[in-house]
Amino acid sequence: MISMVRLSLLLFLLFANKNSQATDNSFNSVKEKLEAYSHLAATSIFHWNTQSKISNSDIVDMIKSSGLQEDNSGEGVIFRHILATSTANEKNGKRIPLYVKQPLLERHWVALKSSNPRLFAAAKSYYIYATAVNQFNGTKDRVNVTVPALKRLKDEVIRTGDHQATAISSIWLAMELMLGNPFQAIGEIEYALPFLPVRSERRTFENYLSKETAHDWLRRSYQELAIPSLSFYHAMEILDLQKPSDVANTWAYFTAIDALINQYKFDEALLLSDKAIETVGKNNTEHEMYLILTQRMRVIAFQHDKNVAEQAEQIYRKLNTLAVDDVARKSQELVAYSTALYLATRTNKSEFINAVEHYANVLDNMLLESGFKDKIKLRKELELAKLYEVYGDYQASFKHYKRYKKLLVTRNAEQFENANLIKTDNISEDIELAKFRQQELDNLRNERMGLNQDNGKLQSTVLLLITAILSLLAMWLWLNNRRNDTQTNYDELTGSLTRSAMLKSLTVALKKDCSSCMALLNIDHFQRINDTYGYRVGEEVVSVLGKTIQKRIRKTDKFCRFGNEEFLIYFSNSNEEEVKRILDELSNLMAKQKWWKFTEQSFTTSFSSGVVTLKGDNNLEHVLKYCHKLLEGAKNKGNAVANTQSISPV
Structure with missing residues (x-):
């Protein structure tokens, strides 16, 4: 049985590194010994008590060959404690046969930090994590200990001046933040991403939580936050970095296709699914092929093509040629969902209802054992809504979609309350200050x-x-x-810049950036919303639009709350076509927001905008004047209108 420490960590990924068969006495340097111990610890943690190509006996032989048990140096003490902690709470399985012999003291960590800051950051992060998992029996309560400890460690590593070591400590902190504060976790991952190493075949304690890991966590996070463009971006980054046979590639394809579906780009989704089927078919497992074929059936079903039943039938036959029982042992949810989706394209109501009920029961059973109940509840209501929509039962679809929106509003409200919206500096600035x-x-x-x-x-x-x-x-x-x-x-309600801070920033930006755009947005019929539903709902509409903008624009862009219901966005190095695409996406996201926290009535909102494309114009007053003029013209044309114009220097 896998220990609680390693079972938890395997959900986030694990490590491996280059082989080392030398004894302690044969190491030519401390650097060589640390590399060997890093590999030994990573291999042991990952493979111990598991059915894999490296057995417990192989690991015992590696430990004996390394001389770790007899090594009385500080490095030996640290890695004996790490390996002993990794299996300390084993109840049914064997524990790694190592004895700590000596207490682990602060001076041991200080010496490791001095000789190898990156290994220090990874090893101490893992030790903090593993110790807390044992202490709290694998529950989420551990974050009350791990998050403060990992923050202190990050501050300590910053003072070493090593950018990559800082990024390593930051990504471990992000892993724990995901359990209680996903918005801060996203910020921490983005903070670490530029300095994380790319995964190599010779993996170490230091480099397993790599750029690929960060992109994978971000693609999942943005998928859950319903920001398909960013989810698609990070999925494609994984495809550029990973080997075709890597399981992360399969999930990257799945997410990228899902993002295209959510943007109604069905032709692009079909092309990408063709490439995914070809790639997965060469190197990967039947479970992964089942996943990709199911995703292709989703593309076909959701675009409501006239030949949907025939195309779904062809895919379902391919699914049944695979080892369905083996797939079901890995994921009952996947098999149950694919069956329900196929029957949604048919006309037999009783078979469809039975399949949907079975799918719902599978998810309900998962709720009993999962530590991520809110995610499963959200997925259940959203997928049931889509299944009923494909079948044509729009009343049942609306019922589940309504439940999904209420769950989503509740979860996001809790997460926004926990999130620290004050922006953090980057790693380089933190190191310089230290x-x-x-x-x-x-x-x-x-x-x-x-x-x-x-x-x-x-x-x-x-x-x-x-x-x-x-x-x-x-x-x-x-x-x-x-x-x-x-x-x-920063504006307290929306997290955006204040008007004065924005204008001050733009005065500098317009002098440097000769190719940019500026958009002035105004919520349509805002006074009517306040009069009908109350000012608290009005504030919520402003807040939702502000946070939607904040999540969609790039780091190089700027935006502020320009008036009560107005936002000003500055798009650097952009053209009119790119800005209109982003505004269309923001408009679609707001159109999907029907349920609000402070009213039981449902309604949607829109905004109109005036967009100015700058061609070397650095007169801020001139630019704002044109934005107001274009916005007024857009308002006169109706709701959700974007009025655009290019201007030249005065």
Whole structure:
């Protein structure tokens, strides 16, 4: 039986690294020994008590060959504790035959940090995680311990000045944040992504949570948040990085196709599914082929083609040529869903209803054992709504869609309340600030040593101490002012920039960027919404639109709450076609939002916009004047209208 620690971690992925058969005495350097121990620990954690190509006996032989049990150095102490912790709560299976012998002390970690900051970040992150999993028996309650500890570790690693080590500690922190605060987790992953290593065949403790891992977590997160364009982007990034035989490729194809379905790009989805079937058919398992064929049937069913029944029949026959029983043992949900989807394209109502009920029962049974109940509930209601829509029972479809929206609003409201919307700096800025702090502390320490060594220089040393303290005080005041500036520069309701902060930022941006666009958005009939449903609903509409914009635009773009129900968006390095596509996507997302927290009545909202394409114009007042003029014209034409125009320098 797999231990609680490794069972939890396998849900997020595990590690492996290059082979090492040398004894402790044959290592030529500390670096060589650390690489060997990294491989040994990763291999042991991943394969122990599992049915895989590496058996428990193989691992025992590797441990003996490495000389780890006899190694009394700090490295030996650390890795003995890591391996012992990984199977400490085994009840039915065997534990890794290692004895810690000595306590694990802070000085051991300090030495590892000095010699290899990246391995230190990965090893200590895992040790924090594994210890908490054992302490809390694998429950989510561990995040109350792991998240603060991993944040402290990240701060410690930042001070090493190693960008990749900082990214490694950040991605481990993101893994734990996913359990309680997915919005912060997304921010942490985006923070780490630029400096994470690409996965290699010679995997280590340090590089398994790699760029591929980060893109995979982001594609799933954006899929759950119903942002198909970003989910599609990260899925395609995985396809560019991974080997065709990697199981992550299959899920990347699945997500990319799903994102295209949600954007109603069915022709592109069919082309991508053809490529997925060809790729998966060469190297992967029947379970993965079953998954991709089911996704192709979804494309056909949801586009409501006139030949849907015939095409679905062909795919269903292909599914039945696979080892369905083996697939069902891995995923009853997948087999039950594919059957229900196929019968939704037929005319036999009783068979369809039975299949749908079976699918619902499978998900209900999963709820009893899963730690992700909210995700399963959401998936159940959404897929039932789509199945009934394909069958043509729109009343039942609406009922399940209504339940889905209520569950989604509740979950997102809780997550937004937990999320810290204050933007964080990037890794480089954090490291520079840490260096500055350390330099001041070093100066202070050196001056204190001078006091003890030479009493004759007491007066000058005291003066320097005062200078250092004043410098620290100045830095503290600067940080405090910066924090206050952050709070005053962002709108509390939407998380966007304030009008004044936006205008200040645009004054600089317009001088640098000669190819950009600016859009002024205004919610249609906003006064009617306030009068009909109350100001709290009106505020919710503004908040939802603001957060929808924030999730969709790029990091290089800027937006602010320009008026009560108005937003100003600056698209850098963009053209009119790209901006109109983004505005159309925002409009579609708002059109899908029918249920609101502070009213039981359903309604949808839209917005009109005035879009100016800049051709070297850096006169902000001139640009805003044209935006207002175009917005007024759009309002006169009706709802959800985008009025565009290019302007040249004045």
